Amino acid sequence: MKVLMVVSWYSPKDAKVMSAGVFHYEQSMALKPYCDTALYYPYDETLSSDFEKGEERGLLTYRRKLGKSRIPKMNFVVQICNIFSDLKKICKEYKPDVIHAHCVIPAGFAVTLFGKIHKIPVVITEHNPIEHFALDKKLIKSQVNFAYSNSKANICVSIDSMNKMKANFPNCDFRVIYNGIYSPETIGNDGGNYRVDGKINACIVAGFYSKDIKGYQYLLPAVAELKKQGKPIALHIVGGGDYFDYYVNMAKELDIEECCIFYGNCVKQKVYSIVSQMDFNISASIYECSGVSVEEALLLGKPMLVTRSGGANSLVNDDVAIVVDKGSKEALIFGIQQMIERLPEFRSETIYNYAFENFEINEVSKHYMELYTKLLENN
16 A cells, blocks of 8 residues: 655755654654555745655655745645646656645645545545634635545544534544654653753743744743742753744743753654653643644653643643643643642653553554555445
8 A cells, every 4th residue: 555645844855853744754654564655745945946756764755846926826726736747747656545635724625636536535634723724714714625525534633623623614524543653662862861950840842933822922931930939940942943032032031041941953862852851741832733742741651731722632631631721821830830749649651551542653553554444445
């Protein structure tokens, strides 16, 4: 069986550390023991040529330079035409049995249309929160509805995401398969020592691609207040992006520079090493479709403090996390205080077992293989 992943975002091919689409790559590689996989990224703004093919990190990868028209309103049409042209070429050469689109916008619509015409089953896994969909625009909603109605399976990566999709597209079918996470034994340790002695060590793994979504505007002031209260907390911050410097400066202005350790983007081994040495981890998001960093921390046996951001809090239960309101400095202060007091109640083995059953990548791959096999039997 051959499966072609079509992704809506992905890191440049020469990136030393993957900062976008990591789960697309990891899931593609994790499926390799069960089937042949390749990946196509049709929106690459870094390419010098229009179309490229090559093996990247052990995965056959096709890339298309982002198509743009002299008339901006025609960009969407140009990109669909490029995707159709590329998929014809890829299907002739690679011959996929299943095309697996990640996100209905922007890639899923074009891929589903192509699959319908050429009679190739298409699966859509939705990673975008519904808040990003602009469903108030009739054209966008009709495109999304077409894709979900004509794909062979629509996968959501959290229960919250599935419920929201069902509410907005009641005539379409959705099911949950969580994002797959590599176990600590597979990733290994980079050998670094990241704990700060004499402190409660907490970590947040959340990129700075947005100024607001990840909740840093509430978390850093919460740390400042806890410092005033004499709480000995060290906040380890993993992630890079456009607003990285903005929040580094905020930490200075709040006089918590010595409480915050900014790592920027890190390779997976370093991320796992940092998280494994923490007392607990934090997700402070305003909204989320899922929460890969939540799953990773749980798989490392670490309890989570999670805001009611939707997807992230639907990944946890009372045995593995404390949940507080989103968009509130006071809620985060309360949650951190509660976590410090209740740390002895959380059992690492219980947390790990819960995460392994739900999120471990080989277990997730088995769910996808069952899905692909069933689709091909019925196609």
